[in-house]
Amino acid sequence: MTAAAPAAAQKSAGDAAAAQAPILDVRDLVIEIATRNGPARIVDGASFHLDRGETLGVVGESGCGKSLTMLSLVGLLPNKIRVTGGNAVLEGRDLLSMSTRELRKVRGGDVGFVFQDPMTSLNPVMRIGDQLAEPLIHHRGMTKKEARARAGELMRLVGIPGGESRLDAYPHELSGGMRQRVMIAIGLACEPSVLIADEPTTALDVTIQAQIVDLVKSLRARLGMSVVWITHDLALIAGLVDRVIVLYAGTVVEDAPVDDLYARPGHPYTRGLLASIPRLTAGVAGARLASIGGTPPEPGRRPPGCPFAPRCPEKMAVCDTAPPRLAPLSPGHRHRVACYAAGTVTEAAE
Amino acid sequence: MSAGPPLLRIEGLTKHFPVRLGAFGERRVTVRALDGLDFEIHEGETLSLVGESGCGKSTAGNTLLRLHSVTAGSILYKGLDLARLDEKALRPLRAELQVVFQDPYSTLNPRMTIGEEIAAPLLHHRKATRRTVRDEVARLLADVGLPTRFSSRYPHELSGGQRQRVVIARALACGPRFVVCDEAISALDVSIQAQIINLLQDLQEKYGLTYLFIAHDLAVVRHISTRVAVMYLGRFAELGPREAVFEAPLHPYTKALLSAVPEPDPVHERSRRRQILEGDVPSPMDPPPGCRFHTRCPVAQDVCRERVPQWREARPGHHVACHFAE
Numbered sequence: 091m092t093a094a095a096p097a098a099a100q101k102s103a104g105d106a107a108a109a110q111a112p113i114l115d116v117r118d119l120v121i122e123i124a125t126r127n128g129p130a131r132i133v134d135g136a137s138f139h140l141d142r143g144e145t146l147g148v149v150g151e152s153g154c155g156k157s158l159t160m161l162s163l164v165g166l167l168p169n170k171i172r173v174t175g176g177n178a179v180l181e182g183r184d185l186l187s188m189s190t191r192e193l194r195k196v197r198g199g200d201v202g203f204v205f206q207d208p209m210t211s212l213n214p215v216m217r218i219g220d221q222l223a224e225p226l227i228h229h230r231g232m233t234k235k236e237a238r239a240r241a242g243e244l245m246r247l248v249g250i251p252g253g254e255s256r257l258d259a260y261p262h263e264l265s266g267g268m269r270q271r272v273m274i275a276i277g278l279a280c281e282p283s284v285l286i287a288d289e290p291t292t293a294l295d296v297t298i299q300a301q302i303v304d305l306v307k308s309l310r311a312r313l314g315m316s317v318v319w320i321t322h323d324l325a326l327i328a329g330l331v332d333r334v335i336v337l338y339a340g341t342v343v344e345d346a347p348v349d350d351l352y353a354r355p356g357h358p359y360t361r362g363l364l365a366s367i368p369r370l371t372a373g374v375a376g377a378r379l380a381s382i383g384g385t386p387p388e389p390g391r392r393p394p395g396c397p398f399a400p401r402c403p404e405k406m407a408v409c410d411t412a413p414p415r416l417a418p419l420s421p422g423h424r425h426r427v428a429c430y431a432a433g434t435v436t437e438a439a440e
Numbered sequence: 441m442s443a444g445p446p447l448l449r450i451e452g453l454t455k456h457f458p459v460r461l462g463a464f465g466e467r468r469v470t471v472r473a474l475d476g477l478d479f480e481i482h483e484g485e486t487l488s489l490v491g492e493s494g495c496g497k498s499t500a501g502n503t504l505l506r507l508h509s510v511t512a513g514s515i516l517y518k519g520l521d522l523a524r525l526d527e528k529a530l531r532p533l534r535a536e537l538q539v540v541f542q543d544p545y546s547t548l549n550p551r552m553t554i555g556e557e558i559a560a561p562l563l564h565h566r567k568a569t570r571r572t573v574r575d576e577v578a579r580l581l582a583d584v585g586l587p588t589r590f591s592s593r594y595p596h597e598l599s600g601g602q603r604q605r606v607v608i609a610r611a612l613a614c615g616p617r618f619v620v621c622d623e624a625i626s627a628l629d630v631s632i633q634a635q636i637i638n639l640l641q642d643l644q645e646k647y648g649l650t651y652l653f654i655a656h657d658l659a660v661v662r663h664i665s666t667r668v669a670v671m672y673l674g675r676f677a678e679l680g681p682r683e684a685v686f687e688a689p690l691h692p693y694t695k696a697l698l699s700a701v702p703e704p705d706p707v708h709e710r711s712r713r714r715q716i717l718e719g720d721v722p723s724p725m726d727p728p729p730g731c732r733f734h735t736r737c738p739v740a741q742d743v744c745r746e747r748v749p750q751w752r753e754a755r756p757g758h759h760v761a762c763h764f765a766e
Contacts, residue, residue, distance in 0.1 A: 151629040152600075251719075265720040266493075295492040295656065297717045300700035304716060322630060325659070325702040329709025348706045366634035368663035370686070370701050378641070379663065381634035385599045 112139035113181055113316050114163075114284060120175035121155065121162055121340075123389060130390030132171065133159050134340040134397075137416065140284065145310060145317040147327040147348070149363075150337035151386060156320050159337070160286050162186075164201055165193040181283065199229040202277035206289040208269035212261040218245075218272055219257030225279045244275040249305060267298035274305065281313065288320045303330055324363060328352060333424075336360050339386055339397035342416055346425040356419060356427035356434075359398045396430070404431045444483030447618060447650050448504070452513035453477040453523075455496075455503045459725075469725045473499040475674045476513070478751060479759075481618070486644065486651040488661040490697070491671035492721050497654045500671070501620040504652065505537050506530055517618075535565045535614035542623035544603035548595040554581075554606050555591030561613045580609040583646075584639060601632035605639065612643065620652045625660065637664060658701045662686050667757075670694045673724055673732040676751065680758030690754055690765040693733050731763065739764055 121133035133155040140146050150156040162173050163185050178185045180200065188196070197203070205211040213221060222244055223237035232240065242254030248271040250256055261269055270290060277285055287306065291299040307330060310317055321327055327334065327348075334351045336344040336359065344357040355361045365380035384401040393399055395410040402409065408430050417434035419425045427434055455474040461467040473496045481487050489497040502508050504515055510523040517537075522530065541547050548557055558577045562568040568576045578588045584605040595603055604624065611619055621640065625633045637660065643649060655661050661668060662682065669679040670693060678691040689695050699715040717736050722728055728735050734744040741763070749761045 151631065267720055295721075296658065296697065296700045297492060298720070300702075300714060300716050303702075304714075323702075324630070325704040328702060328704050328706045329712070352704060352706050363630055364704060366631050367704050368634075368637075368659040370659045370662055370698070370703055378638055379634040381638060382631040383635075385601060385632065 110142050113142045114140040114178070114318075116159075116163070116176065116178045118176040119159060119162065119178065120173065121158055121167070121171060122174045124170045125390060127390065129174070130388075131392070132340050132389045133162070134392070134413075135176070136337070136340065136342050137176075138335050138342055138345060140316050140318060141333075143314055143316055144333060145319060145331045147331035147334040148318060148320045148337065149322065149324060149327070149334055151322055153386060153388075154337040155340040156337050157288050160288060160318060160320060164197045164203075165190065166197070195229065198225040198276075198282070199280050200282055200284065202280070202282035202285045204270075204273050204277040204285065204287040204290045206292050208266070208273045208293075209261065211273060212269060214261055217258050217260060218264070219254075222257070222272070222276055222279060225276065229280045240279075241275075244279060245272075247278070247309070248272070248275045249301075250275075266294055267301060270294060270298075270302055271305065274302070274309075278309065278313070282315060284316050284318065285310075286318045286320070289322070290319075291326065292321075292323075299326070306330070324352075325367060336363075339392055340389070341397060341413065341428065343398065343428045344426070345416060346427075350425045354425070356425060356432045357398075357429050358402050358404050358431070362401075362403075396428075406430060444485065446480040447483045447517070448481040449516040450477055450479050450481075450504070450513070451516070453500070453503065453510065453515065454512040455499055455508060456511045471724050472674050472727055473724060474503060474511075477676060479669065479676070479679060481650060481652060482666075483617075483650055484644075484648055485666035486653050486664055488653040488655060488665040488668045489671060490655060490658060490661055490668060491677075493656070494673075494721055494724060495671040496674040496724070497671050498622055501539070501622050501652055501654050505534075505539055505620055507539075532565075535561070535567070536617045537620075538611040538614070538616040538618070539620040539622060540604075540607050540611050540624040542626050544600065544607045544627075545595065547607055548603060550595055552594075553591065554586075554593050554595070554598070557595075557606065558591070558610050558613055561610060565614045567614050576613075580613055583612060583643065584609045599632075600628055601635060604628060604636055608636075608639065608643070612647070615647070616649065618650045618652070620654065622654045623656070624653075626655065626657065633660070640664070658698060670697065673721060673727050675732060676759070676761060677733065678758075678760045678762075680755070680760075684755065684758045690758065690760040691733075691762050692737050692739055692764075696736075696738075731761070 117137050119133055119136045120131060122129040122131050136159055148156050161167055163178050173186055219238060219241050222241035226232045226237040226240055241257055245256060246253040250268055250271050291302050319327055319331055331348050333347050335342050338359050344360050355364055362382040368379060382401055387397060395412055396414055399405050399409040414428045414430050416426045416428040419427060419434055421435050453474055454476055457471040457473055459469055459471055461469055489500060491497050503510060506522050513523060515522040555577050558580055559573045562573055562576055577591050581588055581590055586605055625636050628636060653664055665682045667681050668685040670677045672693050677693045678685060685694060689698060696715055696717045703709060719736055722735055730746050731744040731749050734740040743763050749763045751759055751761045754760045754765055
């Protein structure tokens with residue numbers, strides 16, 4: 091299929107791309123929610139970057155702020171929740187200081203989104219073809235006819251059987267897996283430089299999930315885009331991403347190349363998460379699972395020190411005093427951990 | 441794990457739902473949710489039911505408990521056929537046959553305290569009196585690892601994992617022998633999921649419970665099961681001991697399912713050859729003839745399109761429905 095391969099050269103993701111400036115750089119992001127007792131911090135100084143051509147996994151449990159972090163970048167935060175600090179630079183432009191109008195150009199144009207539930211994200215009373223054509227007309231100034239032809243190409247690109255013949259279908263006429271393919275096609279319509287996929291396979295069966303993961307892998311290679319894959323599933327992203335950041339209670343607790351993270355997890359939370367996943371092939375079936383006691387703290391009730399300290403098996407006195415900073419495990423190392431017990435380089439020059 | 445005598449014996453269990461389609465309900469169709477299931481559930485075991493959404497695994501659990509009526513077949517429990525009993529005759533048995541659903545928030549009454557919620561079945565089945573009920577509730581809360589003070593709280597004050605503990609305590613209240621766990625841990629976060637799996641295993645040991653564990657997460661199923669049944673479109677594809685199903689699966693569908701499960705190991709994942717199933721599960725309103733899996737099966741032959749494969753014991757205790765499984 092020659093359908094949508096843009097001029098962008100295929101990049102070997104990861105190390106080769108790391109030399110260039112990151113395509114997206116987020117620093118000290120703070121997101122707060124208005125509550126009866128005043129503002130509560132949901133995201134507390136999160137910093138991370140996305141390299142060109144890289145696939146970044148963002149891992150965390152419900153309520154850790156992983157989705158809100160990404161939504162905040164393109165001005166899609168719900169009411170009562172707002173960004174109160176930090177900056178986010180996408181290809182040299184600060185997203186957080188953009189006007190609504192400028193942001194509208196970014197959404198769907200430079201940054202494509204794929205959400206978890208295609209049934210609620212697709213318009214139920216609009217034909218698939220029209221929903222696909224909308225961003226093309228809006229962002230690329232195509233005529234209706236051009237957009238429709240391109241929509242047909244996109245349908246084939248994401249592997250919907252029948253291709254353009256399904257353009258007149260409504261969302262309810264497609265299966266869950268097919269709907270998610272349509273969502274991906276919409277996210278890719280304007281050939282964004284960054285695709286943000288927010289738990290795109292959580293609602294799908296494992297066989298369909300494997301299809302979607304394969305699809306995104308092959309599209310990424312073909313289109314040379316950078317991908318952020320938000321998930322709670324450490325198994326799912328193991329074979330998919332180049333680098334992983336682990337979020338806990340609104341902060342980045344670990345940032346590591348994918349092989350390092352699974353082989354040598356540096357943060358006790360990451361270790362706990364990995365140990366609590368039952369394995370399909372390794373490990374003794376039937377033995378007790380390691381579990382992390384307790385539950386994550388709610389926004390507004392976070393401890394003054396390390397947010398994980400109340401549940402941490404390796405807690406020390408210093409952990410209750412101030413939150414640890416994200417620092418490399420050795421000078422210049424790309425594996426960074428926010429933990430006093432991890433033996434990080436103390437004076438990390440940033 | 442030794443398999444005890446059969447606690448439930450299910451023969452030819454069939455459940456069809458009549459539905460009306462079309463704008464005015466003018467088209468009558470039958471959803472064949474379950475078609476002739478034959479199996480036994482042994483005392484003290486955990487039998488898992490796995491399969492993709494819409495394969496009928498939840499319907500199987502609900503029908504066993506007679507939350508649905510039965511279209512055909514029998515469910516033998518203590519010499520009684522649950523499929524034939526009316527609601528009045530079933531009621532005393534319901535204390536012994538319990539269920540834990542996926543979403544603890546929608547199965548708890550938002551206006552009842554946790555204490556009232558757990559006390560309700562105790563009082564209904566006369567397992568406790570007004571005088572002893574407080575102690576019983578405290579004992580049940582302790583069993584599921586919650587402090588007694590939780591009995592005066594409301595569901596919205598609890599986290600998802602704590603709510604699921606309450607639902608489990610309520611299911612335990614009347615001293616059940618058989619518990620259906622219908623995606624009981626699917627909605628929970630990974631770290632909480634592990635806590636609840638451990639709790640379910642502890643309780644099974646303590647009270648000699650028998651579980652029917654309905655789930656779609658195969659790694660969890662491998663962890664918790666004694667035996668595993670794989671369902672596809674209302675029929676069993678395969679049923680066998682855990683090791684046999686995971687290490688030496690016989691049905692092409694089981695092989696495909698296992699091949700789709702990702703592992704938390706990047707090196708292994710990159711080198712792994714996946715067998716990806718094409719397409720979706722066909723509609724249970726119009727299941728394909730012959731073997732229902734033939735439309736997606738990598739090894740399907742002409743015979744699969746024509747003849748329904750027999751449910752046979754290919755190895756001791758390991759059943760399969762496939763023309764070509766050895």
